[in-house]
Amino acid sequence: AQKITQTQPGMFVQEKEAVTLDCTYDTSDQSYGLFWYKQPSSGEMIFLIYQGSYDEQNATEGRYSLNFQKARKSANLVISASQLGDSAMYFCAMRERRNQGGKLIFGQGTELSVKP
Amino acid sequence: DSGVTQTPKHLITATGQRVTLRCSPRSGDLSVYWYQQSLDQGLQFLIQYYNGEERAKGNILERFSAQQFPDLHSELNLSSLELGDSALYFCASSVGNGGLTDTQYFGPGTRLTVL
Numbered sequence: 001a002q003k004i005t006q007t008q009p010g011m012f013v014q015e016k017e018a019v020t021l022d023c024t025y026d027t028s029d030q031s032y033g034l035f036w037y038k039q040p041s042s043g044e045m046i047f048l049i050y051q052g053s054y055d056e057q058n059a060t061e062g063r064y065s066l067n068f069q070k071a072r073k074s075a076n077l078v079i080s081a082s083q084l085g086d087s088a089m090y091f092c093a094m095r096e097r098r099n100q101g102g103k104l105i106f107g108q109g110t111e112l113s114v115k116p
Numbered sequence: 117d118s119g120v121t122q123t124p125k126h127l128i129t130a131t132g133q134r135v136t137l138r139c140s141p142r143s144g145d146l147s148v149y150w151y152q153q154s155l156d157q158g159l160q161f162l163i164q165y166y167n168g169e170e171r172a173k174g175n176i177l178e179r180f181s182a183q184q185f186p187d188l189h190s191e192l193n194l195s196s197l198e199l200g201d202s203a204l205y206f207c208a209s210s211v212g213n214g215g216l217t218d219t220q221y222f223g224p225g226t227r228l229t230v231l
Contacts, residue, residue: 033216044118045206045222052216091159095216101172102147102214106159 003027004092004107012113013082020067021077021110023092029053031097034075035104036066039089048090051075079112087114119143120223122207128229134195137226141188141209147171148190149210149220150182154203165190166213197230204228 005024013019025034036048051059051066059066067076079086089111093104119142129135141148150162161174165184176182179197184190194201204227208220 031216035219037222042224043204043227044224045208046118047219047221050217050219093159095214097216099172100214101164101166102149102210102218102220103161103164103172103174104149104151104159104220105161108158 002107003105004094006090006092006107006110008110009108010111010113012115013079015084015114015116016081018078018080019082019112021079021090021092021112023075023077023107025073025075025092025094027073027094027096029096029098033095034066034068035093035095036064036075036077037091037093037106038086039091039109041088045091049077082114084114084116087112118221118223120207120209120221122205122223122226124226125224126227126229128231129197130231131197131199133197133230134193135197135228137192137194137205137207137228139190139192139207139209139223141190141207142221145209145211145221146188147210147213147218147220148184148188149208150176150190150192151206151208151222152203153206153225154200157203159206162192164214171213194228199230202228202230 162176164172212218
């Protein structure tokens with residue numbers, strides 16, 4: 001079974017509008033962390049935002065926020081006021097406490113295209 | 117720029133050969149991680165080193181090996197290369213030993229092409 005599911009292979013958004021990228025996860029661990037990374041066409045992976053399973057508030061980092069719904073096991077990334085430079089692949093990832101070390105489990109990614 | 121450096125940026129080699137990928141972590145980071153990104157498998161965790169010791173192992177083939185040196189740089193050795201080993205290999209680093217809040221910062225990757 002997939003541990004991280006990103007159901008939107010590709011999405012389009014108009015510049016300056018907000019967009020939500022979906023991520024659902026599957027774990028029986030009570031303690032876990034959720035991460036979002038951005039991969040532009042140049043290839044590097046850029047850390048965007050982190051949410052811990054025990055965090056009561058949704059994480060925010062500038063124009064990025066994470067809509068964390070623990071009961072539904074979802075951790076959707078919201079990008080406000082999209083910019084052309086936001087066009088990239090976006091990956092959701094999870095780390096489970098029961099795994100020794102920092103192994104990240106990644107979803108398949110969502111390709112976001114921002115239209116002018 | 118994450119502060120993680122990887123060399124070389126591109127590598128083209130033939131089946132059966134052996135290559136070494138190199139990674140320097142961010143200043144102050146003690147953990148180094150290796151990931152493989154391919155079209156069919158996506159992003160897969162290979163191995164983690166923390167302060168010179170192996171900390172966690174993922175889906176790393178027996179033909180692959182890694183180590184972390186006293187200056188904390190790491191090398192990933194890939195031997196008896198096959199066409200299916202063609203992928204983007206990322207190194208990441210973090211301050212700690214991989215706790216839940218220990219954010220990993222990725223290098224630019226090494227694109228390996230096996231012909």
